[in-house]
Amino acid sequence: MELAMSAPVLAVIDIGSNSIKMLVATPGSSSGPEIRVLFQKTLETRIGGGLGNDKSKLSEAGMVAGLGAIKRLLTLAQPYAPTHYRIVATSAVRDAQNRADFTARLQSVTNAPIDILSGENEALLIARGIQTDPTLKGVKEFCIADLGGGSLECIRYSEGKISEAVSLQLGAVRLTEKFVPQPHEPFSDTARAAVASETRKKISESGFSFISNGLLVGTGGAFSVSRAILAHRRGFIAVETWPAEMSRTDLAELLEEIAPLDATARARIPNLTPERTDIMPAALTTILVLLDLAGADCVLHSFNNLRYGVASRFFTELRNER
Secondary structure (H helix, E strand, O other): OOOOOOOOOEEEEEEOOOOEEEEEEEEOOOOOOOEEEEEEEEEOOOOOOOOOOOOOOOOHHHHHHHHHHHHHHHHHHHHHOOOEEEEEEOHHHHOOOOHHHHHHHHHHHHOOOEEEOOHHHHHHHHHHHHOOOHHHOOOOEEEEEEEOOOOEEEEEEEOOEEEEEEEEOOOHHHHHHHHOOOOOOOOOHHHHHHHHHHHHHHHHHHOOOOOOOOOEEEEOHHHHHHHHHHHHHOOOOOHHHOOOEEEHHHHHHHHHHHOOOOHHHHOOOOOOOHHHOOOHHHHHHHHHHHHHHHOOOEEEEOOOOHHHHHHHHHHHHHHHHO
């Protein structure tokens, strides 16, 4: 369906390894990167399987759940009358041996193509999404760590441009499957050391260099959940109203709290969603390694990652066509 040129409305579906997110937006009032959010929703739907080995495959149950989640999100978008749709997929689909089967089934039920992003394109779109965050307006230099289920994107932003970007197989689901043999049991010191070692090794091998003692911006579900837990403990009803900075001390204490617990006990922690109880220890371990490598005492959380970047790119292209 084509746009009414005066009022474009875009629905973006972001198919991640651990969740599927939707953003419905229109352009901001300026010609810059800003966008105006009409609606957004996240469904925790782990579609991948076997991310921790070389034979990653989308399970039948995962594909059915994923397709169901996407159909539900598209239904929720209807009151906002989207005129264009963009569906993108990241590590779980990108690395799956049976990705062609999933994309064909998705196209048959949505009649919309799916863009399976390369790691490089994913990183570039994440960086573009971060630029729509008003909190970072005017900030000239920072690093981004986008931690998903299947991959970790590290991006260095200097003087208004991306100077480095890497996509690494260090997602929380992948690391948990590979190094945590009993993810619903307490998180052992052995597992923690293995996750930390793999994170350091992969980042070192990539050659990525953090800005020493610079600003680190974190995006992705693990950062969102950590912020929600900390916000609740400080009496904030809406996570968005709590300052976005999370200290290394707060995050380290959160890991020390949940590591000895099994998944049932972790699920009792307010705002730690049941779908993430198994992967949160590995995710927090990875975040702490990132803070160490960046020499940072805190991380600034942003909600404006991949789907915001897809929207920003779309609206820029639309303006250029006029």
